[in-house]
Amino acid sequence: MKTIVKHQNKLAYAKFDHFHLRELKLFFKLLSLLEENKNIYTYTAKDIKNFIGMKDQTYEKFEILIRSLQKKNIEIFTNSQDSDVYSIFSILKFKRGEKIIEVKYGEDFLPLILDVDKNYCRYNLKYIENMKSKYSILFYIRSKAEYFKGKFTLTKEDFLKFLGKNYSSNNIDKKIIFPMIEEINSLTDLNLKVSKTYEGQKRGRTKVSGYTFQISKKKITLSEAIKKSVKLAKKNIFISKSKVLNDETVERLLEEFSEKKLVDGLLYAYKEINKDFSTLKYLKTVISRAMEPIEVKKEEKENINKDINTPEEKQQTNYPQYSEKEILIYTLKHENLSLDFFETMKRKNKVMYYNTLKVQLKKMQKSQSE
DNA sequence: TGACTTGCTGTAATCGGAGA
């Protein structure tokens, strides 16, 4: 499932004070599954239910949560006085029978999550998945939107307005700031530090007037395997010319792919890319392609039966039939060739590929009869 | 004097084990 959330920065400044923790997680989970050019989205409820930590709870409770989220609006301040209120969903419902969720976003809300060419922020859902405080989620997203500035400052008034609380000044540190900073620093790719600003008083102690949050990104230490695969990938002239592969983009790729998948994907890109390109998006597409499972599709099964065992041959022999996958496994075990080699051959020359498998099949059958 | 800290308590949400 997709795990990257993208939306306009505006959304990071919105008031989510009336959202519960699970409603927030559900909301951002739905955003991560967004695709362009779709009117109504349908999702399997199970995965989403598990993601928001309701694995062991009833679908009735899940439905209550869905209904509650459906009623929510968000408020975005356009200046210190005025704000716009957006209806998030025009449809959000759980279909009990099919156990699916149907989603249609509000027309005015859609640009906030689809127009993400500029002034947008993106982050991996995994960072907020295990957060236990809704404030951690809100401040993490806010920090992502403000990251390019390196810091952001909120007056005490704005701070409380953002959280939708009317706290007396006590408890802010203990109940909001400390737990939130700890969660963000331990669970996410960011480090957040807070410092207070004070205003002088005629009498008594100085008064807290605001909070400044310093944002820095944690340095990811790249493993030797990643370093080697990046070095190898750059030996491909087209990847090298594109200049899209650097420390920063590798970090971004690691947000989307596991280390192993990225290593395999870069190796695949090194072998496969044979034309000029200029975007990271293209490289990601190629890396994703490397992960497509080698499944024996129905069509391929028909091919393999047709090409490897003709009806005549089937009649002539009593040998057992093997799937393409089984023949491949046998070949890789007995010949000094890689899976990549066969995948490439299959793409570029199907006739040669199936002929090769045919030869291997005969070897298999011969070894079975011995 | 009044803002801030600390500690206690109540309420609602969430968790997790047992059993159907």
Add this chain to the structure above:
DNA sequence: TCTCCGATTACAGCAAGTCA
């Protein structure tokens, strides 16, 4: 896979003490 229910946790409010 689902429900039930007691235990735990997060959030919120209050009051007394501390500090400049």
